[in-house]
Amino acid sequence: MRPSIVEMHPPPSNTVIQHLKRGYIFSVSFGKYTIHLVFDNANRLSFAAPFKFGEAKKLSMLQASEFPISESGLMRILGCEVFDVACEKDGSLTLVFSNGDALVVYANDPMYEAYTLLIDGHEYVV
Numbered sequence: 001m002r003p004s005i006v007e008m009h010p011p012p013s014n015t016v017i018q019h020l021k022r023g024y025i026f027s028v029s030f031g032k033y034t035i036h037l038v039f040d041n042a043n044r045l046s047f048a049a050p051f052k053f054g055e056a057k058k059l060s061m062l063q064a065s066e067f068p069i070s071e072s073g074l075m076r077i078l079g080c081e082v083f084d085v086a087c088e089k090d091g092s093l094t095l096v097f098s099n100g101d102a103l104v105v106y107a108n109d110p111m112y113e114a115y116t117l118l119i120d121g122h123e124y125v126v
Contacts, residue, residue: 011091011107012117012124019043019119020085020095025077033067035074039082042118045093047105049114056102064106077101091126 011017023039030036034048050064053074065072077097084096091107091114107114107126117124 009091009113009125011087011093011126012119014087016119016122016124017085017087017093017117020045020082020117023082025080025082025097028074028078030069030072035069035072037074037077043120044118045095045105045115046118047115049109049112050106052104053101055100056096057100059102059104073101074103077103093126 020039020043023041023043025037026040027038028035029038034046035051037045039045048067050066052059052062052064053072054062076099080097080099080101082095083098084094086094088094093105093107093115094102096102105115114126117126
């Protein structure tokens, strides 16, 4: 039996994604193959995809990180507000934080889920 082809779930609308703005990062937790960001308003971003994290102005010069993660500077965003958020057509998600850091989660592998968003009680899988 041949496995069926898995297609990427489309990202939520830009209107939904914008609900992440103005949320503060309440907790950052790590698993071997996933990272969870929980917001003060109970929204959540969980991702298991290649990502870039660092100062927004230097992000283009950084290499993407992949799992498993042995170290990360993501703890710097604890207590920071999401200043800006954007989602590309391919599903890649960018968050810019009040401390000048940015996080890009890439969603360009159609065989795997890249991230899960819990926004206002609704779960979105990309």
